[in-house]
Amino acid sequence: MASVDIRQVRKAFGTFEVIHGIDVDIGDEEFVVLVGPSGCGKSTLLRMIAGLEPISGGEISIGGRVVNMVPPKERDIAMVFQNYALYPHMTVFDNMAFSLKLRHAERSVIEQRVRQAADILDLTKYLDRYPRQLSGGQRQRVAMGRAIVRDPQVFLFDEPLSNLDAKLRVQMRTEIKALHQRLRTTSIYVTHDQIEAMTMADKIVVMHDGHVEQVGSPLELYDRPVNLFVAGFIGSPAMNFFEGRLRRDGDRVWVEGKGDLLFPAPPGVRGNEGQSVVYGIRPGHLRLASDAEQGLPAEVEVVEPTGDNTLVFCRVGDAIACAATTERFPLRPAERLRLVPQVESGHVFDAATGMRL
Amino acid sequence: MFVDTKSQRRASARAAPARRFRLGESRGAMGLLFMLPAAAVLLLFLAYPLGLGVWLGMTDTRVGRAGQYIGFENYEMLWTDSVFWTSVFNTLLYTVAASIAKFALGLWLALLLNRHLPFKAFLRAIVLLPWIVPTALSAIAFWWIYDSQFSIISWSLTRLGLIEHNINFLGDPTWARASVIIANVWRGIPFVAITLLAGLQTIPPSLYEAATIDGATPWQRFRYVTFPMLTPIIAVVMTFSVLFTFTDFQLIYVLTRGGPLNATHLMATLSFQRAIPGGNLGEGAAIAVTMIPFLLSAILFSYFGLQRRRWQHGGND
Numbered sequence: 001m002a003s004v005d006i007r008q009v010r011k012a013f014g015t016f017e018v019i020h021g022i023d024v025d026i027g028d029e030e031f032v033v034l035v036g037p038s039g040c041g042k043s044t045l046l047r048m049i050a051g052l053e054p055i056s057g058g059e060i061s062i063g064g065r066v067v068n069m070v071p072p073k074e075r076d077i078a079m080v081f082q083n084y085a086l087y088p089h090m091t092v093f094d095n096m097a098f099s100l101k102l103r104h105a106e107r108s109v110i111e112q113r114v115r116q117a118a119d120i121l122d123l124t125k126y127l128d129r130y131p132r133q134l135s136g137g138q139r140q141r142v143a144m145g146r147a148i149v150r151d152p153q154v155f156l157f158d159e160p161l162s163n164l165d166a167k168l169r170v171q172m173r174t175e176i177k178a179l180h181q182r183l184r185t186t187s188i189y190v191t192h193d194q195i196e197a198m199t200m201a202d203k204i205v206v207m208h209d210g211h212v213e214q215v216g217s218p219l220e221l222y223d224r225p226v227n228l229f230v231a232g233f234i235g236s237p238a239m240n241f242f243e244g245r246l247r248r249d250g251d252r253v254w255v256e257g258k259g260d261l262l263f264p265a266p267p268g269v270r271g272n273e274g275q276s277v278v279y280g281i282r283p284g285h286l287r288l289a290s291d292a293e294q295g296l297p298a299e300v301e302v303v304e305p306t307g308d309n310t311l312v313f314c315r316v317g318d319a320i321a322c323a324a325t326t327e328r329f330p331l332r333p334a335e336r337l338r339l340v341p342q343v344e345s346g347h348v349f350d351a352a353t354g355m356r357l
Numbered sequence: 358m359f360v361d362t363k364s365q366r367r368a369s370a371r372a373a374p375a376r377r378f379r380l381g382e383s384r385g386a387m388g389l390l391f392m393l394p395a396a397a398v399l400l401l402f403l404a405y406p407l408g409l410g411v412w413l414g415m416t417d418t419r420v421g422r423a424g425q426y427i428g429f430e431n432y433e434m435l436w437t438d439s440v441f442w443t444s445v446f447n448t449l450l451y452t453v454a455a456s457i458a459k460f461a462l463g464l465w466l467a468l469l470l471n472r473h474l475p476f477k478a479f480l481r482a483i484v485l486l487p488w489i490v491p492t493a494l495s496a497i498a499f500w501w502i503y504d505s506q507f508s509i510i511s512w513s514l515t516r517l518g519l520i521e522h523n524i525n526f527l528g529d530p531t532w533a534r535a536s537v538i539i540a541n542v543w544r545g546i547p548f549v550a551i552t553l554l555a556g557l558q559t560i561p562p563s564l565y566e567a568a569t570i571d572g573a574t575p576w577q578r579f580r581y582v583t584f585p586m587l588t589p590i591i592a593v594v595m596t597f598s599v600l601f602t603f604t605d606f607q608l609i610y611v612l613t614r615g616g617p618l619n620a621t622h623l624m625a626t627l628s629f630q631r632a633i634p635g636g637n638l639g640e641g642a643a644i645a646v647t648m649i650p651f652l653l654s655a656i657l658f659s660y661f662g663l664q665r666r667r668w669q670h671g672g673n674d
Contacts, residue, residue, distance in 0.1 A: 052566050073572035085567035089585040089668040098581070099571035130668040146571075 002063030002153040003028045010057035011044050019210040029184045035197040036207035046190045050079050050156050063153055078147030079156040084139045086131040093127040096145045117148040137168045157189040194234050206230050228354035231280050239280045240321040246275045255279040259317040264343045269357050276351035285345035286323035295338030303331050413642035420636040431643035443619050444627040452602045458542045459598055463549025471557045488547035496611035499540040503527050527613050530620035537621050540608055549594055556590035596659030624648050
């Protein structure tokens with residue numbers, strides 16, 4: 001097991017730079033998720049760590065050893081691919097044994113290691129099958145088994161769950177996390193799904209356009225996003241945003257939106273009176289109240305019951321806001337009500353730079 | 358009770374034919390109807406000539422004279438005909454040597470073309486050229502290349518000081534055999550290369566990446582990933598390649614007409630020579646018929662080669 005240090009790493013395809021000097025420290029035994037919208041460079045970064053893409057600038061070291069010029073097989077990493085990349089003409093056993101065979105490991109060692117991995121992943125019954133005869137979830141487990149057998153210093157996962165259906169994805173998510181808790185191998189996991197990132201990661205690296213936007217634990221990112229991008233990307237349903245100007249009234253801070261809407265900002269917000277800002281509030285932090293109470297006047301547009309939660313989409317001024325509630329109100333479209341934001345849960349961002357104030 | 362169900366069954370069986378005759382509703386009858394035109398074409402242009410050939414082989418038909426049934430006399434004659442046996446040997450040599458060369462070079466070319474090359478599409482198109490040019494034309498070009506006096510090969514080798522006399526490419530039996538095989542290989546490579554290239558492109562790149570991370574060298578990636586995944590398409594390509602080569606006619610006919618001293622006579626050219634210029638239609642047909650067992654065994658080989666391997670079974674992707 002090892003730490004992975006990424007220092008000022010750049011990647012350019014021809015003259016087109018896609019990763020602009022990234023720094024990330026990944027500690028020993030950590031489970032780090034690289035997350036971002038498609039095209040943000042997260043897969044490219046993972047492939048550079050694996051050695052499948054040459055590094056255009058900067059340094060990547062694994063376990064203290066700079067690996068820029070080290071071929072993939074000598075980096076002591078294992079990778080799980082999005083499409084599993086199982087060898088279709090080999091049985092499950094042979095798929096898992098392939099790397100050991102190439103290293104001329106002894107037969108008894110191969111047998112023992114493969115059986116052990118199969119046991120961990122509940123694949124013992126399927127060792128004689130071919131990949132085509134397995135379900136998606138089983139194939140995914142074989143792909144992980146192939147990685148486990150090698151006992152590498154680092155596991156790399158490239159969107160491993162995106163080919164599975166929703167239910168299986170949730171199940172495999174838990175399995176991967178449990179596997180990490182058991183093996184404690186440093187893991188780097190790429191996904192575009194922020195829920196996967198939130199649920200699995202010790203540390204999340206949010207990427208956007210080849211830059212790192214924020215690094216932190218899931219709850220840090222959720223509670224204190226450093227900028228508008230992270231605020232909008234992390235959390236589902238997404239945070240509500242309202243444009244406005246900062247107003248100070250003694251100790252209290254407000255954001256004054258269009259149409260005389262007043263959003264209560266949390267205490268301690270920096271920024272000057274009258275500054276252009278964006279106020280953000282998560283759907284779960286908006287309480288539904290009757291039209292008689294104090295709050296933001298709103299008109300119900302769509303109600304989405306999910307069972308645990310009910311999402312209420314309302315028109316607030318000229319924007320649409322989403323409120324999530326665990327209570328079950330008999331709401332109808334066009335009904336008028338008030339949304340009451342939790343004061344300490346509001347976020348204020350500078351409208352020009354997008355940075356948190 | 359028993360009697361009741363039985364009679365019911367009989368009653369439904371009686372009702373069935375009436376339904377079957379409603380053509381529009383019966384998949385079987387409609388299927389048969391739609392198949393008829395194609396079947397007629399096949400019968401008229403494939404089955405009839407084949408049957409006629411087999412029949413002619415058992416007659417002493419000559420050009421301009423209807424023959425009589427003579428049983429297997431033609432075949433008995435061929436059995437003791439050394440020219441016929443030479444042509445069988447030539448055909449086998451020609452097929453085996455050319456097919457192996459076409460496979461090796463075609464696979465190599467396909468692997469090269471599968472890389473990221475500049476002007477990839479253009480290069481792939483160029484490779485098809487030998488296959489697009491009519492055989493007769495390319496044969497004439499080879500005829501010049503192999504000419505005893507004006508051969509560009511002889512000329513180049515002389516200039517380089519490697520030989521003193523022109524090589525008699527088409528006049529010497531050994532040279533002639535090698536020359537026609539090389540011409541056939543040149544012509545046949547594109548088919549093998551392009552088809553194998555199509556096969557190569559169905560192999561997902563992530564398999565190579567997985568193998569690279571697993572520690573496979575380029576040779577091991579070919580040996581354990583590319584080759585096994587390509588076997589189904591290799592079976593198809595090589596079957597067709599063997600069939601085309603075994604029945605080749607044009608190239609030989611333009612280049613050597615079977616000479617010198619029958620050294621390049623293939624069964625197809627010998628059959629034509631005996632039947633049309635020689636006038637012995639019956640004997641020519643008999644030679645053609647003797648090709649059938651060879652071709653059938655090639656087809657059987659492909660039948661077993663083409664069967665889906667176990668790893669291709671099951672699943673839907």
